[in-house]
Amino acid sequence: MLTLGGCKPKSLYLHIPFCTTRCSYCSFYSEPETNWKGFREAYVSRLEQEIAVVVQETGGFETIFIGGGNPGSLTCEQLSRLLLAARSTQCREVTIEMNPDTFSEAFFPLFEQKLVTRLSMGIQSMDEEVLRQLGRNATLEDNLQAIALAKKAREQYGIDLSFDVMAALPGQTMQMALQDIETVVSLSEAGHISLYCLTVEEGTELARNVSKREVQVWDDDGQRELLQSLWARLGQLGYEHYEVSNFAREGNVCNHNLVYWDLNTYLGLGSSAASFLHSGNESWHYSQNQDLKDFAEGALFTGYDKEILSSEQLMEEYLMMALRTNRGIEKKHFSDRFLLDFDSLFSNTIAHLDPLWYNNTSHLFVLTEVGWMVLDEIVLRLCLQIPQPLDRH
Ligand code: SF4
Incomplete structure (x- = not known):
């Protein structure tokens, strides 16, 4: 529901x-x-x-x-x-x-x-x-x-x-x-x-x-x-x-x-639509799993399955989405959102990436077009640095 x-x-x-x-x-x-x-x-x-x-x-x-x-x-x-x-x-x-x-x-x-x-x-x-x-x-x-x-x-x-x-x-x-x-x-x-x-x-x-x-x-x-x-x-x-x-x-x-790419909240309605919502300390996805017939015949707001995201999953999704755009990751926004310092978490990993793949300044981390060619690999390497569980202290 x-x-x-x-x-x-x-x-x-x-x-x-x-x-x-x-x-x-x-x-x-x-x-x-x-x-x-x-x-x-x-x-x-x-x-x-x-x-x-x-x-x-x-x-x-x-x-x-x-x-x-x-x-x-x-x-x-x-x-x-x-x-x-x-x-x-x-x-x-x-x-x-x-x-x-x-x-x-x-x-x-x-x-x-x-x-x-x-x-x-x-x-x-x-x-x-x-x-x-x-x-x-x-x-x-x-x-x-x-x-x-x-x-x-x-x-x-x-x-x-x-x-x-x-x-x-x-x-x-x-x-x-x-x-x-x-x-x-x-x-x-x-x-x-x-x-x-x-x-x-x-x-x-x-x-x-x-x-x-x-x-x-x-x-x-x-x-x-x-x-x-x-x-x-x-x-x-x-x-x-x-x-x-x-x-x-x-x-x-x-x-x-x-x-979507800023990982802001959106609502998806209709058979197979997806949503991303956030309230208080909780972020979650809804996926609509009714097929067309069940949706058309179903009661309002039924068929939406909820998946709550852990803090680590949320950060992974954020990296995956934000690095797709030429706005990249604004480090102040990152620390406001996750209460963690971007450079402390990722500078070691970034130091081992090909310098042609990114621009890294004091306030921004953004991928180049060359970096976008290997986007999945970069995101994977950054995600491996996310502590499990996420320790904010
Ligand atoms: S089948 Fe429909 S939804 Fe799928 S690619 Fe073709 S036009 Fe698009």
């Missing part, structure tokens, strides 16, 4: 777990929408009721993100209802994800009525054959039309645009990956780009095809070389690399995602 326990999270995530079809690499929770037609309204209705209760308790949210799945599988009217329930005067950013194949002018009222300020679209590739290999429902033609429509929405309603692009895809060359970036940027003039390398997740169709050797994926060295080139190109195109996978032109960072 989800309860806020006095916490007033400033960010809200809403999960819409319907997709037209399943992409071969996808490990997110989503269901093919055609099988669940009858449940969409019940799903929206429960979500709407949960939102109304939490808004009363929190007083509203500063950022809202509707993701999926594909929020475009709902109607404009259903999305409006969710947003009308969630919005308040303090809201400064509302992002909605849309898949190119279902995006249309039918959703423009969301922008016109200022219910949405930011549109995020998964383009992934601008190559027909690669899109097919990924099992994307969108064709190249869908992607081109969706980019043109998104640009029209920005011109008419002043919304911000973000596009997801994938790299290190089967059948893709470095030249093709660079060309994808160039094409998406030049056609959309987007303020924000998210760039992800394809990862092979267990249990996916892609993983099965890779193990049968029907699909070949990039090796680690190839991926690193590719990322170096793509990151450099995005820099030349005027984007600040502000998080490992995210790039923004001035004034276009995603404030909602910064909440």
